[in-house]
Amino acid sequence: MAFLAGLIPEDKIAEIKNAADIVDIVSESVALKKAGQNHIGLCPFHSEKTPSFTVSPVKQIFHCFGCGAGGNVFRFLMKHQGLSFPEAVRSLAGRYGIDLPEREMSPAERQRMDELDQIRRINQIAGSFYQRCLTESRIGQSALAYLERRGIDRAAIDRFQLGFAPAGWDNLTTLFTRKRVPLRQAEKTGLLVPRKNSSGYYDRFRERVMFPIFNTAGSLIGFGGRVLDDALPKYMNSPESPLYNKSRSLYGINWARNRSREQRAVYIVEGYLDMLKLHVNGIENSVATLGTALTPQHIRMLKGCVGEGRMILVYDSDQAGLDAAYRSLDLFLKEHADFRKGDVFRDKNADTRIMILPEGHDPDSYISDKGREEFLEKAQMAPGLVTFLFDMAVKRHGLTTEGKIKIVADLSGTLAVINDQVARSLYVKELAERLNIDENAILAKIRESVVRGRQPRARKLPATPEGTGQNSPERPVVSRGTRLERQILAMMLQYPDIIKDIEDRDLLSQFADGPLKSIGQKVLAGRRQGRVDIPDLMSILDNAAEQELAAELAIGNELWHHWDRQKGLQLINQLEKSKARREDDLLQRIKAAEAENNQPLLLQLLKEKQLQAKERH
Numbered sequence: 001m002a003f004l005a006g007l008i009p010e011d012k013i014a015e016i017k018n019a020a021d022i023v024d025i026v027s028e029s030v031a032l033k034k035a036g037q038n039h040i041g042l043c044p045f046h047s048e049k050t051p052s053f054t055v056s057p058v059k060q061i062f063h064c065f066g067c068g069a070g071g072n073v074f075r076f077l078m079k080h081q082g083l084s085f086p087e088a089v090r091s092l093a094g095r096y097g098i099d100l101p102e103r104e105m106s107p108a109e110r111q112r113m114d115e116l117d118q119i120r121r122i123n124q125i126a127g128s129f130y131q132r133c134l135t136e137s138r139i140g141q142s143a144l145a146y147l148e149r150r151g152i153d154r155a156a157i158d159r160f161q162l163g164f165a166p167a168g169w170d171n172l173t174t175l176f177t178r179k180r181v182p183l184r185q186a187e188k189t190g191l192l193v194p195r196k197n198s199s200g201y202y203d204r205f206r207e208r209v210m211f212p213i214f215n216t217a218g219s220l221i222g223f224g225g226r227v228l229d230d231a232l233p234k235y236m237n238s239p240e241s242p243l244y245n246k247s248r249s250l251y252g253i254n255w256a257r258n259r260s261r262e263q264r265a266v267y268i269v270e271g272y273l274d275m276l277k278l279h280v281n282g283i284e285n286s287v288a289t290l291g292t293a294l295t296p297q298h299i300r301m302l303k304g305c306v307g308e309g310r311m312i313l314v315y316d317s318d319q320a321g322l323d324a325a326y327r328s329l330d331l332f333l334k335e336h337a338d339f340r341k342g343d344v345f346r347d348k349n350a351d352t353r354i355m356i357l358p359e360g361h362d363p364d365s366y367i368s369d370k371g372r373e374e375f376l377e378k379a380q381m382a383p384g385l386v387t388f389l390f391d392m393a394v395k396r397h398g399l400t401t402e403g404k405i406k407i408v409a410d411l412s413g414t415l416a417v418i419n420d421q422v423a424r425s426l427y428v429k430e431l432a433e434r435l436n437i438d439e440n441a442i443l444a445k446i447r448e449s450v451v452r453g454r455q456p457r458a459r460k461l462p463a464t465p466e467g468t469g470q471n472s473p474e475r476p477v478v479s480r481g482t483r484l485e486r487q488i489l490a491m492m493l494q495y496p497d498i499i500k501d502i503e504d505r506d507l508l509s510q511f512a513d514g515p516l517k518s519i520g521q522k523v524l525a526g527r528r529q530g531r532v533d534i535p536d537l538m539s540i541l542d543n544a545a546e547q548e549l550a551a552e553l554a555i556g557n558e559l560w561h562h563w564d565r566q567k568g569l570q571l572i573n574q575l576e577k578s579k580a581r582r583e584d585d586l587l588q589r590i591k592a593a594e595a596e597n598n599q600p601l602l603l604q605l606l607k608e609k610q611l612q613a614k615e616r617h
Contacts, residue, residue: 008086012093012098013089016093019098020073021057022061023039038555040055052066059534059555061554061555063552068552069548071551072538086109123212125179130210133165134210139167143228160276163212165225169203172192183201186201190222204238211224211226222238223237226273248297251272251288252279260306268313273364274288293324299332310351311351313354314363317359351384408442408445412442412448489550494553508521510575516549538550586608
């Protein structure tokens with residue numbers, strides 16, 4: 001990124017680029033499969049069923065053919081983790097043991113870096129305080145006894161850095177003041193709350209077992225707290241902060257990520273203690289939501305771990321648990337839909353299962369009562385999304401004649417959006433057998449749903465900022481250019497041997513598309529500076545939109561698979577002929593305007609001709 005590169009020495013940026021492997025970095029959050037020279041996977045930046053996200057180990061870049069995201073390894077970290085360019089560089093430098101000299105930053109960058117560092121420090125101070133209160137002080141004895149009763153031993157307490165927030169309204173306030181922590185900054189973490197009727201602050205968390213929340217990189221980003229009795233609210237969580245976003249965070253993801261990838265399976269539960277109990281019993285591929293419903297970002301994060309493996313959602317059998325299961329089911333079906341092709345649900349996704357525990361049990365109590373093996377056996381038998389819908393529909397409507405009619409009406413829409421004909425046929429057969437009715441009757445209802453689904457209908461998608469990981473972002477506001485100009489720019493990126501011919505014939509001056517021309521000129525300038533690798537060239541482009549377009553052309557299929565210089569010269573000749581045709585067409589239009597004495601049009605066309613002449617020089 002040319003506009004930020006000055007903050008860090010160019011030679012250090014190059015050293016980090018050479019050390020980093022984009023496949024290793026991306027595969028930590030996206031399940032990649034080798035496909036020829038490249039690796040492909042489901043895009044982490046938009047919802048899709050068919051992989052369109054491509055990573056090139058040779059060129060060290062990524063590109064999504066679905067949403068247009070693309071760039072080098074720095075760009076991936078910036079977009080995926082919400083980092084600035086210097087933050088992405090420093091993150092990789094730390095990972096690969098490369099020392100960075102301190103350089104003067106812009107005031108805005110320095111302010112952002114200082115704020116995030118301060119919030120991390122404040123969280124660490126609070127986390128250490130809570131840990132000491134639990135394990136090194138008499139005030140934590142009741143909390144230790146509570147955790148012991150719940151089956152959480154001392155090893156787990158230490159591993160998960162559990163703590164205790166003691167009684168009192170100003171424990172942290174006093175601690176932060178003593179350590180000279182700005183209380184306004186502490187307020188941004190959510191640990192302190194401003195008093196309403198007077199100045200100053202009070203502690204948000206009091207008399208609670210504390211569960212520190214970490215991101216995938218292992219940074220402490222927030223807290224959850226639980227009371228020791230049945231007082232309400234039972235659970236309390238940190239509000240969102242510059243570091244902490246609930247819709248993109250999962251409790252335990254830093255511990256569960258690698259184990260989930262190894263086992264190609266992950267358990268999703270709803271409580272901190274449920275997740276801890278699973279980990280204590282050796283089920284380390286488990287995470288918990290943070291007081292919110294499952295979100296699309298959570299699903300994509302976990303898909304990145306398990307690929308087409310298994311995701312087991314574990315719920316209580318009470319009404320709240322069933323409601324949560326239905327919300328998750330609806331979310332998964334929407335996530336699996338291909339919005340560009342008529343909301344078609346493709347059944348080639350992660351194998352998602354819904355596990356409803358027996359009445360009166362949550363994961364914590366079930367594993368305490370029945371044991372690890374029985375829990376795993378029940379998980380193995382958990383139904384998939386559609387079968388779960390069948391079960392719930394039968395339970396809701398019963399098997400009377402009227403009930404069967406309602407069941408078919410409820411399920412025909414879901415069956416209609418399953419694109420895999422074999423899967424749909426098997427589900428129809430299963431439903432017909434369970435209801436003891438003719439398959440053709442169900443198929444007729446499905447056809448009605450398909451016909452209704454083809455009617456034009458508006459779909460509103462929320463507008464989301466870049467990097468939030470929500471529904472497909474808008475494509476970059478960069479002109480896509482003519483196909484011929486795109487091919488020539490792709491040729492410059494993929495086959496640099498042709499660049500001398502392009503320079504000799506001053507081909508870029510003939511580009512009609514401004515953004516493509518700008519990228520081409522920067523590529524030429526980069527080559528003159530000795531930047532021959534794609535990642536190096538990416539770093540001199542001025543903005544994300546240019547990087548994404550360049551990545552698309554560098555990794556895409558704009559050119560022949562078997563290229564030679566002769567084919568490149570053919571493209572160059574085509575562009576020159578195209579330019580000649582445009583100039584001739586403009587001259588003919590000028591003559592026609594003169595003949596008709598159309599002065600306004602003539603003036604406009606003469607300006608176009610003048611502009612053509614400027615572009616040529």
